[in-house]
Amino acid sequence: MSAMVTLYHWEPNANSGKPMLTLAEKGVEYQSHYLDLLKFDQHQPEYLRINPDGTIPAMVHGDLVLTESTPMMEYIDDAFPGPPLRPSDPRLRWRMRWWMRFFDSYFAPSLSMIGWSIFIGPAVRQRDPEELRAAIDRIPLESRRIAWRKAIYNEFSEQELAESRRRVVFATDVLEAHLRRNTWICGDAYSLGDINGFNLGYALPLSQPERCNDQRTPHIMEWLRKIYERPATRATWSKGRTQMAARVKMLERSVQP
Amino acid sequence: MLELYHWEPNIFFLKPLVALAEKGEPYTAHYFDPTSFQQFEPDFPATDESSLHLEREGPVLVDDGTVIASSFFMLEYIAEAFAGPALMPSSPYGRYLVHAWGQTIALSVANAVAMLGCARHLAPTLRLRPSQDLKTRLASIEPLERRLAWTAVLDRSEADAAAAARGQLASPLRRIEAALTSSPWLAGTEYSIADIDAFAMLAPLPELAPELVNASATPHIAAFLARMHARPAVRAALALTRTGRPAHAFVPGPESARWG
Numbered sequence: 244m245s246a247m248v249t250l251y252h253w254e255p256n257a258n259s260g261k262p263m264l265t266l267a268e269k270g271v272e273y274q275s276h277y278l279d280l281l282k283f284d285q286h287q288p289e290y291l292r293i294n295p296d297g298t299i300p301a302m303v304h305g306d307l308v309l310t311e312s313t314p315m316m317e318y319i320d321d322a323f324p325g326p327p328l329r330p331s332d333p334r335l336r337w338r339m340r341w342w343m344r345f346f347d348s349y350f351a352p353s354l355s356m357i358g359w360s361i362f363i364g365p366a367v368r369q370r371d372p373e374e375l376r377a378a379i380d381r382i383p384l385e386s387r388r389i390a391w392r393k394a395i396y397n398e399f400s401e402q403e404l405a406e407s408r409r410r411v412v413f414a415t416d417v418l419e420a421h422l423r424r425n426t427w428i429c430g431d432a433y434s435l436g437d438i439n440g441f442n443l444g445y446a447l448p449l450s451q452p453e454r455c456n457d458q459r460t461p462h463i464m465e466w467l468r469k470i471y472e473r474p475a476t477r478a479t480w481s482k483g484r485t486q487m488a489a490r491v492k493m494l495e496r497s498v499q500p
Numbered sequence: 501m502l503e504l505y506h507w508e509p510n511i512f513f514l515k516p517l518v519a520l521a522e523k524g525e526p527y528t529a530h531y532f533d534p535t536s537f538q539q540f541e542p543d544f545p546a547t548d549e550s551s552l553h554l555e556r557e558g559p560v561l562v563d564d565g566t567v568i569a570s571s572f573f574m575l576e577y578i579a580e581a582f583a584g585p586a587l588m589p590s591s592p593y594g595r596y597l598v599h600a601w602g603q604t605i606a607l608s609v610a611n612a613v614a615m616l617g618c619a620r621h622l623a624p625t626l627r628l629r630p631s632q633d634l635k636t637r638l639a640s641i642e643p644l645e646r647r648l649a650w651t652a653v654l655d656r657s658e659a660d661a662a663a664a665a666r667g668q669l670a671s672p673l674r675r676i677e678a679a680l681t682s683s684p685w686l687a688g689t690e691y692s693i694a695d696i697d698a699f700a701m702l703a704p705l706p707e708l709a710p711e712l713v714n715a716s717a718t719p720h721i722a723a724f725l726a727r728m729h730a731r732p733a734v735r736a737a738l739a740l741t742r743t744g745r746p747a748h749a750f751v752p753g754p755e756s757a758r759w760g
Binding site for chain 2: 248309311313314315317318321334336338339340341342344345348349352353356357361384385386389390393403406413417420421455
């Protein structure tokens with residue numbers, strides 16, 4: 244397909260990084276539109292014309308608009324030539340999808356709740372309160388309004404944060420056990436499951452140093468470093484503009500955490 | 501050999517029964533009752549992945565020893581692994597829509613429908629059991645997320661469940677109604693596993709939440725449910741009921757988003 248690809252994204256991180264790294268692995272050129280999540284660019288009228296939900300990322304391919312990041316990864320592998328990023332064996336495809344759901348709806352929400360309470364909330368709270376209130380009111384999806392309100396006003400209960408910490412520990416251990424038996428998420432071949440997991444977990448050694456390190460989780464560490472060494476990963480993370488994406492450098496083998 | 505462990509043809513359990521009938525794929529059926537907790541017994545097929553808690557309770561497909569769990573991913577597996585009708589659209593974008601609908605149904609619809617059905621049908625039957633026995637049984641469920649899902653069924657009133665479910669369902673139902681306004685099937689003009697997936701979770705709503713799904717509020721969803729009910733594969737799947745009341749068979753579903 245020769246129609247142009249445009250990607251609206253933030254930092255190579257979490258949901259934005261998933262299609263960025265997938266496009267890079269497939270060798271697909273795309274026009275990049277960087278939106279600053281912390282400045283609420285994603286809720287501005289010009290972007291809402293692309294994605295009325297105001298969530299990032301969004302991909303436009305010709306006249307098709309895609310707004311769900313994990314299905315978007317499958318689309319990129321499905322619609323473009325280049326190295327296959329999904330196993331052809333349906334049993335392994337099932338495994339890839341199971342792990343992507345585990346990352347997306349179990350691991351990621353807990354990890355991001357901790358991250359937002361520590362980094363994003365305090366960073367955004369510096370702004371003018373009236374401006375912030377108006378910015379929150381512009382968020383189209385109620386679930387996202389609730390999430391931003393909680394992060395900005397630090398409304399996470401100690402119980403919620405404790406449960407998130409418990410889940411991060413549990414999920415880290417499940418992942419370590421899986422990677423002890425498998426080189427990649429689906430076994431022998433690199434796939435969308437690894438791309439998804441890297442976007443979730445590349446900063447784990449920094450954000451959870453006592454849980455994710457060379458002694459406790461050597462297989463996660465090796466898996467992250469191998470993904471970091473891929474040319475597509477280097478190229479994608481070089482598009483980062485903030486300290487958030489720069490955290491990836493701690494995966495250099497010369498860096499002793 | 502292909503084996504399917506399933507309960508009554510409703511919600512999660514209905515999906516593979518319909519898809520395998522559409523494919524015309526033969527299999528050995530193992531009927532089990534999740535309310536007697538057979539799925540936690542040591543001889544029930546399980547892997548590290550299937551015993552986790554993403555969908556909570558549901559069907560299990562065993563294909564030559566490989567355990568396939570999680571009902572939407574099971575539908576994708578059935579579509580891709582077996583001969584017969586494709587059950588997937590022919591274009592990459594149509595397939596994207598199938599994946600995106602599967603995500604919406606699992607994350608925004610399944611929890612609410614299971615919560616409503618459990619409050620109406622499962623909780624009253626659980627409450628009839630000797631309470632100490634039941635509490636002891638529930639306390640031994642691993643992992644924690646599944647234990648909490650079962651205890652929540654007992655703790656939640658039907659009114660609370662209805663209020664929570666109404667809030668969760670408003671937006672996805674609007675989207676589904678809008679999609680079915682412009683095409684007969686969820687992913688476009690071709691019938692697919694997205695339709696089987698959505699049908700299995702929406703079919704109980706006209707009875708559980710008639711104010712949300714009915715011929716005047718959601719005419720296109722109502723017509724879609726009727727189209728699905730007319731399919732021979734759906735009739736064959738529903739005929740597998742042993743209780744005669746498949747629409748009353750509920751188990752706890754996946755949890756709702758933790759941030760909301």
